[in-house]
Structure formats: structure tokens, C-alpha cells
Amino acid sequence: MAAGSRCLLLLLLLLLSVLGAPALGDPGPLEDVVIDRYYIPKICLREAQMGDFIRYHYNGTFKDGKKFDSSYDRGATVAGVVGVGRLITGMDRGLQGMCVNERRHLIVPPHLGYGSIGVAGLIPPDATLYFDVVMLDIWNKNDKLQITTLSKPKRCNRTVENSDFVRYHYNGTLLDGTPFDSSYSKGSTYDTYVGTGWLIKGMDQGLLGMCAGEKRSIIIPPFLAYGEKGYGTAIPPQASLVFSVLLVDFHNPKDGVFLEHLEVPESCKRRAVTGDFVRYHYNGTLMDGSLFDSSYSRNQTYNTYIGKGYIIPGMDQGLQGVCMGEQRRVVIPPHLAYGENGAGKYKIPGSAVLIFDVHVIDFHNPADPVEIETVFRPEGCNVTTRNRDFVRYHYNCSLLDGTRLFSSHDYEKPQEVTLGANKVIEGLNSGLLDMCAGERRVLIVPPHLGHGENGARGVPGSAVLRFEVELISMEEGVPEGYLFIWHGEPPASLYEQMDLNKDGGIPADEFSTFIKTQVAEGKGRLMPSSDPEKVIADMFQNQDRNQDGKITPDELKLKSDEDQEKIHEEL
Numbered sequence: 411m412a413a414g415s416r417c418l419l420l421l422l423l424l425l426l427s428v429l430g431a432p433a434l435g436d437p438g439p440l441e442d443v444v445i446d447r448y449y450i451p452k453i454c455l456r457e458a459q460m461g462d463f464i465r466y467h468y469n470g471t472f473k474d475g476k477k478f479d480s481s482y483d484r485g486a487t488v489a490g491v492v493g494v495g496r497l498i499t500g501m502d503r504g505l506q507g508m509c510v511n512e513r514r515h516l517i518v519p520p521h522l523g524y525g526s527i528g529v530a531g532l533i534p535p536d537a538t539l540y541f542d543v544v545m546l547d548i549w550n551k552n553d554k555l556q557i558t559t560l561s562k563p564k565r566c567n568r569t570v571e572n573s574d575f576v577r578y579h580y581n582g583t584l585l586d587g588t589p590f591d592s593s594y595s596k597g598s599t600y601d602t603y604v605g606t607g608w609l610i611k612g613m614d615q616g617l618l619g620m621c622a623g624e625k626r627s628i629i630i631p632p633f634l635a636y637g638e639k640g641y642g643t644a645i646p647p648q649a650s651l652v653f654s655v656l657l658v659d660f661h662n663p664k665d666g667v668f669l670e671h672l673e674v675p676e677s678c679k680r681r682a683v684t685g686d687f688v689r690y691h692y693n694g695t696l697m698d699g700s701l702f703d704s705s706y707s708r709n710q711t712y713n714t715y716i717g718k719g720y721i722i723p724g725m726d727q728g729l730q731g732v733c734m735g736e737q738r739r740v741v742i743p744p745h746l747a748y749g750e751n752g753a754g755k756y757k758i759p760g761s762a763v764l765i766f767d768v769h770v771i772d773f774h775n776p777a778d779p780v781e782i783e784t785v786f787r788p789e790g791c792n793v794t795t796r797n798r799d800f801v802r803y804h805y806n807c808s809l810l811d812g813t814r815l816f817s818s819h820d821y822e823k824p825q826e827v828t829l830g831a832n833k834v835i836e837g838l839n840s841g842l843l844d845m846c847a848g849e850r851r852v853l854i855v856p857p858h859l860g861h862g863e864n865g866a867r868g869v870p871g872s873a874v875l876r877f878e879v880e881l882i883s884m885e886e887g888v889p890e891g892y893l894f895i896w897h898g899e900p901p902a903s904l905y906e907q908m909d910l911n912k913d914g915g916i917p918a919d920e921f922s923t924f925i926k927t928q929v930a931e932g933k934g935r936l937m938p939s940s941d942p943e944k945v946i947a948d949m950f951q952n953q954d955r956n957q958d959g960k961i962t963p964d965e966l967k968l969k970s971d972e973d974q975e976k977i978h979e980e981l
Contacts, residue, residue: 439519439520440517440519440538441519442503442519442522443500443503443504443516443517443518443519443522444516444517445504445514445515445516446514446515446516447512447513447514448513448514448515449511449512449513450509450512451509451510451511451512454509454510454512455509455510456509456510456548457506457507457508457509457548458492458505458506458507458508458509458545458548459492459493459506459507459550460492460493460494460506461491461492461493461494461550462491462492462493462548462549462550463489463490463491463492463547463548463549463550463551463632463648464489464490464491464492464505464508464545464547464548465487465488465489465545465546465547465646465648465649466481466487466488466505466508466543466544466545466546466547467481467482467487467488467543467544467546468480468481468488468541468542468543468544469481469482469541469542470539470540470541471539471540471542472537472538472539472540473538473540478532478533478539479532486646487546487547487646489547489646489647489648492505492506493506498518498522498523498524499522499523500516500518500519500522500523500539501516501518501541503522504516504518504541504543505543505545508543508545508548509545510545510546510547510548510585510586511544511545511546511586511587512544512545513542513543513544513545514541514542514543515540515541515542515543516539516540516541516543517538517539517540518538518539518540518541519538520535520536520537520538523537523538523539524537524539544586545586546584546585546586547584547585547586547648547649547650548585548650549631549632549648549650550631551633553631554631555612555615555616555628555629555630555631555634556627556628556629557616557626557627557628557629558626558627558628559624559625559626560625560626560627560654561624561625562621562623562624562625563621563622563623563624566621566622566624568621569618569619569620569621570604570617570618570619570620570657570660571604571605571618571662572604572605572606572618573603573604573605573606573662573663574603574604574605574660574661574662575601575602575603575604575660575661575662575663575761576601576602576603576604576617576620576657576659576660577599577600577601577657577658577659577660577759577761577762578593578599578600578617578655578656578657578658579593579594579599579600579655579656579658580592580593580600580653580654580655580656581593581594581653581654582651582652582653583651583652583654584645584646584649584650584651584652585629585649585650585651585652587652590644590645590651591644598759599658599759601760601761604617604618604660605618610630610634610635610636610651611634611635612628612630612631612634612635612651613628613630613653615634616628616630616653616655617655617657620655620657620660621657622657622658622659622660622697622698622763623656623657623658623697623698623699624656624657625654625655625656625657626653626654626655626657627652627653627654627655628652628653628655629650629651629652630650630651630652630653631650632647632648632649632650632651635649635650635651636649636651656698658696658697658698659696659697659698659762659763660697660763661743661744661763662743663743663745665743665745666727666743666746667724667727667728667740667741667742667743667746668740668741669728669738669739669740669741670738670739670741671736671738672737672738672739672767673736673737674733674736674737675733675734675735675736678733678734678736680733680734681731681732681733682716682729682730682731682732682733682770682773683716683717683730683731684716684717684718684730685715685716685717685718685775685776686715686716686717686773686774686775687713687714687715687716687773687774687775687776687857687872688713688714688715688716688729688732688770688772688773689711689712689713689770689771689772689773689870689872689873689874690705690711690712690729690732690768690769690770690771691705691706691711691712691768691769691771692704692705692712692766692767692768692769693705693706693766693767694756694764694765694766695764695765695767696758696759696762696763696764696765697762697763697765702756702757702758702764703756710870711771711870713871713872716729716730717730722742722746722747722748723746723747724740724742724743724746724747724764725740725742725766727746728740728742728766728768729768729770732768732770732773733770734770734771734772734773734810734811734874735769735770735771735810735811736769736770737767737768737769737770738767738768738770739765739766739767739768740765740766740768741763741764741765742763742764742765742766743763744760744761744762744763744764747762747763747764748760748762748764749761769811771809771810771811771873772809772810772811772873772874773874774856774857774858774874775856776856776858778856778858779840779856779859780837780840780841780853780854780855780856780859781853781854782841782851782852782853783851783852783853783854784849784850784851785850785851785852785878786848786849786850787846787849788846788847788848788849791846791849793846793847793884794843794844794845794846795829795842795843795844795845795881795884796829796843796844796887797829797830797839797843797887798828798829798830798831798887798888798889798890799828799829799884799885799886799887799938800826800827800828800829800884800885800887800937800938800939801826801827801828801829801842801845801881801882801883801884801885802823802824802825802826802881802882802883802884803818803824803825803827803842803879803880803881803882804818804819804824804825804879804880804882805817805818805825805838805877805878805879805880806818806819806877806878807875807876807877808875808876809870809873809874809875809876810854810874810876815868815869815875816868824882826940828887828937828938828939829842829843829887830887830890831890835855835859835860835861836859836860837853837855837856837859837860837875838853838855838860838877838879840859841853841855841877841879842879842881845879845881845884846881847881847882847883847884848880848881848882849880849881850878850879850880850881851877851878851879851880852876852877852878852879853875853876853877853879854874854875854876855874855875855876855877856874857871857872857873857874857875860873860874860875861873861875885938886935886938887937887938888935888936888937888938891969892937892969893936893937893945893948893949893952894925894934894935894936894937894945894949895934895935896928896933896934897932897933897934897935898933900968904966904968905963905966907924908920908921908924908961908966910923910924914962914963915960915961915962916960916961916962916966917959917960918947918950918954918959918960921946921949921950921953921961922943922946922947922950925946925949926946953965953966953967
């Protein structure tokens with residue numbers, strides 16, 4: 411720069427100073443509010459606009475830092491409408507465009523504050539005001555409920571309607587994130603009816619249409635919450651509320667049991683009715699999926715009569731009409747389960763809806779007979795089994811769910827038994843009667859004709875059994891209590907014929923030889939057995955009454971004579 415130019419600039423500055431113009435570094439009186447947005451939240455869903463209701467905190471100071479007012483000192487936020495002249499002009503302008511949780515420094519010149527008059531005893535005339543402001547809440551009388559679905563289960567058969575009873579967890583905060591209440595901190599859900607006035611209007615509306623297990627964020631404007639009065643010290647007047655809600659379950663007092671048939675066998679010959687005894691497995695959960703009980707964990711079915719009040723009413727109803735092998739989901743409202751008190755033993759809260767996934771293993775009625783299905787019967791079947799007959803048969807035994815229990819095929823020989831001798835369970839004995847050799851049957855044996863309530867080794871208590879039987883052979887039996895019978899009249903001189911060496915005594919070998927000869931000549935027959943020698947030995951033992959190893963004439967008696975003697979004694 412030329413020397414002449416520098417001189418001209420210095421002369422101009424001197425002239426301005428003389429005329430009273432502001433010096434460099436002093437901008438002079440402010441024309442508008444100075445706004446310093448020193449904290450802006452990353453998420454700003456809404457900015458304060460003219461006509462909005464707002465809540466905010468502030469500190470007010472002069473340029474020298476002296477405080478003239480503070481909402482913090484009063485312990486209450488400021489609420490009002492922005493941009494309509496209810497605030498000093500500078501504050502009206504400085505608050506517009508703010509986000510919730512935004513912080514601003516505002517410098518308000520006198521003409522936009524309290525001007526040349528000031529506020530007696532508080533703000534001097536022509537004072538520039540400095541405000542540190544944090545925005546806490548913004549809403550408008552035209553606002554509506556804001557609902558955001560955070561997560562929703564894939565399966566949703568039903569949604570909340572007015573008059574439903576709901577159980578939900580929630581976290582409640584003000585719009586700035588300040589928490590005011592939480593059901594989680596209390597360790598229990600909030601339980602109430604919807605649409606009956608028990609809740610604030612916004613929550614009544616915000617819960618409608620929810621699914622069990624759904625999560626929502628619900629933002630409620632003050633006029634749908636606690637309005638001008640607020641609620642205690644936790645919720646200030648004119649506060650918007652934010653609820654994060656998880657709907658645990660819901661029902662309606664008019665609800666009945668809901669059934670979902672998950673798997674039904676193609677063949678269902680019979681369905682359970684009142685009075686039947688049912689064995690079933692189950693998983694019991696709440697509507698949020700929490701498991702509260704399971705028969706599988708005990709590795710034992712639950713066994714009970716249905717329709718007789720031994721179980722909760724909802725399960726009594728839910729098991730009606732089941733098929734053997736059916737899998738069914740039973741949804742039970744609390745008034746048909748454990749009601750308002752719940753069941754502490756099972757960790758079931760009050761007013762909880764219960765979901766049982768049930769697998770029916772079998773059922774029967776105490777009056778049931780053996781069910782017999784003939785799978786194959788040979789042609790020309792004229793001779794059939796009777797009690798006291800000795801039979802050989804193969805069998806497979808299983809539970810009705812297909813669980814294999816026993817099989818004669820696991821052994822070298824078929825099963826052998828004398829029918830009617832209490833050697834097998836009653837139901838199997840009945841199922842083997844009137845069969846032909848070569849016949850095949852399927853037998854369904856109820857527990858009272860099987861192994862009863864206590865079961866047996868490998869057989870659960872109260873189990874219905876399924877037998878596949880095939881009769882291999884049969885031998886005609888003898889009457890009960892007899893080991894040998896004559897086909898005609900016994901010899902008149904029985905003892906003499908039996909005493910083969912005529913020495914006046916009959917040892918075991920002579921006795922055995924004689925009986926075998928009678929059988930071989932068709933004059934009599936032994937009780938059928940897999941061990942005829944043992945049968946003959948038992949016969950000898952019975953006749954050798956003094957156990958001296960031989961039978962004397964006084965000891966030898968026919969079974970019919972013995973029976974007749976007992977009758978006379980009784981008379």
C-alpha cells in the first residue's frame with residue numbers, strides 16, 4: 411500500500427472516533443437474537459414450530475454472568491406456546507426450530523427482551539439477556555398418538571380389542587428420555603382391562619391391535635395422558651409420555667378354551683369322553699413362550715380322568731374328543747385355569763393365559779373290555795382254544811404310541827402258557843380264547859385288564875397295551891386242579907395194575923411208567939405242559955402223602971374221590 415493511502419485510512423478512523431462511531435471489536439447494539447446451538451441430538455424427530463406447546467428448562471443471566479432467573483431453581487419446567495406472543499420476542503424466536511434435548515445459548519437484545527423499561531427489581535432497563543435453554547417436550551393440539559411397532563411375532567391369531575384384559579411390561583419415559591416408571595423394576599406385569607377407562611386414553615388406544623409378544627413404542631401427547639395437572643412429582647404438567655410396551659398376554663372374560671389340532675391320526679376309531687382315563691405328555695407355556703411345566707422333563711406322562719374336576723376346567727374341556735396319538739394345542743384363559751391368584755408352585759402369574767401342547771399317548775374307560783381284531787383266521791377252523799388249554803403263541807407288545815415293550819421273537823421258542831391259570835394278564839388270556847391254530851389277532855388291553863395303575867417292569871402305570879398275537883399250537887387241557895384225567899373209567903384194580911413188580915409199594919419209576927403207558931394207549935392225558943416229566947413228578951408227590959418215596963394202597967386216591975371226601979367233610 412502507498413504511503414498516501416495509509417495516511418488517508420488513519421485520518422478516516424480518527425474522524426469516526428471523534429463522531430462517536432463504534433470502535434473496531436465492538437459490533438454495537440444487536441438487531442436480532444443470537445443463537446448458539448451448542449448441542450444438537452443425533453436424532454431429531456421434530457422441531458418446535460409456531461403454535462407448538464413446549465416444555466423447557468433455562469438459566470437466565472446478564473452479560474457479567476449474574477443470574478436473574480432460573481427454572482431449575484424453582485424446580486419446575488416452563489410450559490407454554492411458542493411463537494404466539496406469550497413470551498418475550500427474543501425467546502419466542504430463539505426457541506423455534508429446537509429439537510427435544512437440544513441445548514442453545516440465546517443472546518436477546520433489549521428491544522427483543524424487556525426494552526427500556528425492564529422489570530422492576532429484577533431486570534434493569536436496556537438489558538441484554540443471556541439464556542441457556544434445554545428443550546424437553548414439544549407437542550401440538552392436533553397431534554395424534556404415535557405408534558411404532560418394534561417387533562411382532564410371526565404367528566398372531568388374535569389382537570387386543572376393547573374390553574380385553576391385558577398383561578404387559580413397560581418402561582415409561584418423558585420425551586427427553588427421563589424415566590418415570592417401569593413394570594420391570596416392580597418385577598410384575600401391569601394387568602388391566604382395555605377401553606374401560608382404567609388407563610390413560612393414549613394407552614387405551616395404543617394397546618389396541620397388539621399381538622401377544624409384540625413390542626411397541628407409544629408416544630402419547632399430554633392431552634391423552636395426564637394433561638395440565640401431570641401426575642405427582644414424576645410426570646410434570648403438559649408432559650408427553652413415551653412407553654416401550656411388551657404385551658405378555660391378553661384374554662377376554664367371555665373367552666372359552668381355544669383348540670388347535672396340530673396332528674390328528676388318520677385312523678381315529680374312538681375319541682375321549684368324560685369319565686375316560688387319559689395318559690398324555692405336555693409342555694405348558696405362557697403366551698410369551700415362557701415354559702412353566704413339562705411332563706417330558708419328568709419323563710413321565712400325566713395321567714388323569716377327564717371331565718371329573720381332577721384338573722383345571724380348561725384342560726378338562728380341552729381334552730374332550732382327543733384321539734389316541736393326537737397332538738393338540740389347548741389355549742386356556744385364566745378364568746378356566748388358575749385365575750387371578752396364579753399358581754406359585756408352577757411360576758404361573760395371576761390372570762395368565764396358559765398354552766398346553768399336548769400329545770395323547772392313550773386313554774381308556776374303566777368299563778372297557780379287551781378289543782379284539784382278527785387279522786387272519788384259517789379256513790376250516792373247527793377247534794378253538796378254551797381255558798385250561800395249553801397254548802404256544804408268538805406276540806409283540808407295545809404301547810399305543812408305538813413304543814415297543816416286549817416280543818416273543820426275541821427268544822428261541824414261542825411263549826407257552828395254560829389258559830385260565832393266572833399265568834398271564836387277564837386281558838391277554840381273554841384275547842387268546844376261541845382262537846384257532848394259525849390265527850392272528852390284534853388285542854387292545856386296558857390297564858385294569860393289564861398291569862393296572864402301578865404298571866410292571868418296563869410297563870408304565872395305567873398303560874393301554876397293544877398285542878399282536880399268533881397262535882402256533884394248542885393242546886386240550888384238563889379241568890382246574892387236575893394233572894391227569896381218564897378218557898373213560900379208570901381201571902377197577904388201579905393199584906394192582908400200577909404196582910408193576912407186585913411188591914406192595916409203588917415207587918416213582920413204576921408210577922411214571924404206568925402213567926406214560928396210559929397216555930400212549932390213549933386211555934388218559936396229562937395236563938399239557940412243556941415238561942411232562944415234572945407233571946408226573948408232581949402227581950407222584952401228591953399221592954406219596956407221607957413222603958417216604960413210595961405210594962401205598964391207603965395213599966392212592968383219585969382226584970374225584972378226594973373232592974367227594976371234602977364235600978362230605980364240609981357237610
